[in-house]
Amino acid sequence: MKALIVDTSSEKPVMKLDDHPKPTPKPNELLVKIEATALNRADLLQKRGNYPVPEGASEILGLEMSGRVEKTGEEVIDFEEGDLLFGLLSGGGYAEYCVIPEDHAIPMPDSLSFEEAAGISETFLTAYQGLFWIGEIMENETVLIHAGASGVGSSAIQLAKNIFNARVIVTAGSSEKLDLCRELGADLAINYKTEDFAAVIEEEMGPSTVDVILDFVGASYWEQNIRVLAMDGRLVLLGLLGGAKADSLNLGDILRKRLTIRGSTLRNRSDEYKALLTEEFFDAAFDLIESKQIKPVIDSVFDWKNVEKAHQRMKNNENAGKIILNGM
Numbered sequence: 001m002k003a004l005i006v007d008t009s010s011e012k013p014v015m016k017l018d019d020h021p022k023p024t025p026k027p028n029e030l031l032v033k034i035e036a037t038a039l040n041r042a043d044l045l046q047k048r049g050n051y052p053v054p055e056g057a058s059e060i061l062g063l064e065m066s067g068r069v070e071k072t073g074e075e076v077i078d079f080e081e082g083d084l085l086f087g088l089l090s091g092g093g094y095a096e097y098c099v100i101p102e103d104h105a106i107p108m109p110d111s112l113s114f115e116e117a118a119g120i121s122e123t124f125l126t127a128y129q130g131l132f133w134i135g136e137i138m139e140n141e142t143v144l145i146h147a148g149a150s151g152v153g154s155s156a157i158q159l160a161k162n163i164f165n166a167r168v169i170v171t172a173g174s175s176e177k178l179d180l181c182r183e184l185g186a187d188l189a190i191n192y193k194t195e196d197f198a199a200v201i202e203e204e205m206g207p208s209t210v211d212v213i214l215d216f217v218g219a220s221y222w223e224q225n226i227r228v229l230a231m232d233g234r235l236v237l238l239g240l241l242g243g244a245k246a247d248s249l250n251l252g253d254i255l256r257k258r259l260t261i262r263g264s265t266l267r268n269r270s271d272e273y274k275a276l277l278t279e280e281f282f283d284a285a286f287d288l289i290e291s292k293q294i295k296p297v298i299d300s301v302f303d304w305k306n307v308e309k310a311h312q313r314m315k316n317n318e319n320a321g322k323i324i325l326n327g328m
Contacts, residue, residue, distance in 0.1 A: 002328075003060050003095035004307055006047050013047050015094070015307045020060070023092070023099045027075040030100050032067040032085065036118035037093035037304075039314050039323040040064070040151070041239070042267060047311070054090055054268045062093020063267060065100075066108060066117035076102045084108035086117035088125055088274060090267055094304065096328045103275035106282055109290040119296035119322035120289065123151035125274075126266050127159055128281045130214050130236045134262050141211035142167040144201070144228065146192075146221065149177035149320040151297070152238065154184055156214055158294040161185035163284060169210065171197050177320045180297065198224035208257070212236065219243035226253050237263040297321030304328055 003020035006013050025031045043061045045051035053059050066086040069079050079085065079102060087105040092098040108117045130152075131137045143160050147153045148170025160166035161184075170181040171192040178189040188204055190197045201210065210228045213235045215221055220242030225235055254261065266274070288294045299319040302310040303326065310323050 001096040004304060005060070008049075013049070015047070015061075015311070017305065020095065022097050023058070025071060025073045025099045027073040028102055029073045030069050030076060030079055030085070030102055030105060031071040032065065032098050032100060032105075033070045034065045034067040034093065034096060034098055034328045035114035036067075036324055036326040036328075037062045037065045038119045038122065038151070039310055039325070040122050041314065043094075044311060044315060057090035057267075058092035058098070060092045060095050062091065062095070062098075063089050064118060064121040065089060065093040065098060066112075066114045067098075070097065073102075078102060079105065079107075084114075084117075086112075086121055088121040088266075088278065094307070094325070101271055101275065104271070104278055106278065106286070109286075111290055111292060115298060115301055115324045115326060116296055118324055118326075119151065119298055120155075122266070123155040123296065123322065124159070124285065124294075125277055125281055126152045126238065127156035127214070128285070129264065129266060129277055130238055131156055131160055131164075131212065132284075133277070134264055135212040135214065135234045135236045137164055137166060137212050139164050140166065142169065142205070142209055142230070143212045143214065144169045144171075144197075144210045144225075145186075145214045146171050147216045147241075148172045148181040148186060148189065149297075150216070151322045152216070153214070154180070154297040154321055155294075157181060157184040157186055159285065162288055162294055167205075169201060169205075173317070180320050184297070196224070198227045201228050208233075214238060217242035219246045222246035223248055226250070226257075226259070229257060229259055232258050232260075234260045234262070237261070238265075299323050301326060 001022040007016040169188045170186045216239030218240035299321040301324045
């Protein structure tokens with residue numbers, strides 16, 4: 001099969017279309033002809049050698065995909081050859097074919113295109129995990145979602161509003177991205193480049209009013225995050241775009257407010273964890289996806305031969321929503 005491989009023969013790693021062995025499905029797996037995949041920031045990190053591939057995972061980039069079943073393992077029950085699906089991968093999406101455990105795959109509704117379906121798994125499952133499993137959000141609570149126009153951010157807005165009727169605050173870096181967040185349901189949208197988000201939240205909603213924070217930034221937001229969290233608030237750390245070492249760390253604030261701070265990644269979770277997460281997300285959100293009450297925000301679609309342009313768009317933080325690759 002053809003696959004996009006990281007070429008490290010020059011000083012700057014680039015993607016190269018090359019031949020690669022087609023994977024063989026295990027008894028509980030599906031061999032899938034990929035129709036579309038989506039970019040994630042982990043792709044850029046792995047491309048630069050800064051994201052170790054989990055043991056047993058494909059070294060090919062790509063953490064999600066949509067496609068059609070080419071072949072089923074002998075223990076597969078719920079899928080047949082020709083079925084359309086989408087799902088989360090531990091790697092292998094930048095290729096013509098991949099394998100996926102049956103219990104990680106989600107049937108693709110007729111209402112979705114391959115490009116839309118490809119943009120669901122990584123972002124919505126990460127958002128669902130962060131909000132519900134880790135953040136333990138409850139009905140009518142207030143959630144602050146940083147990078148609200150990102151793939152995970154835009155997914156989190158929709159899940160928080162549609163499932164738990166949460167009051168949603170977001171940060172983003174342009175008027176266009178803020179408008180997108182409002183369209184998805186954000187109640188308060190703050191431009192982090194021109195405003196102090198903590199000050200705006202305190203002015204609009206009062207001090208210490210945020211129950212759950214989804215944060216992809218890390219160190220540079222630490223003090224403001226702790227400042228706006230309510231009593232028994234939960235900070236869920238999903239990325240470190242703003243650094244890993246905070247200049248100030250006042251443990252007294254954490255103790256006084258009884259705060260919970262947890263970090264999480266999804267790629268290196270066990271297959272059992274991902275299967276349970278997929279099942280619960282399917283039960284909670286599939287009808288909303290099928291009816292398009294919630295949907296992936298598609299920023300742009302690139303032919304996979306133009307993957308470098310797609311990577312550059314993400315690297316420059318130009319996208320609002322998911323960047324999709326097709327044409328496999």
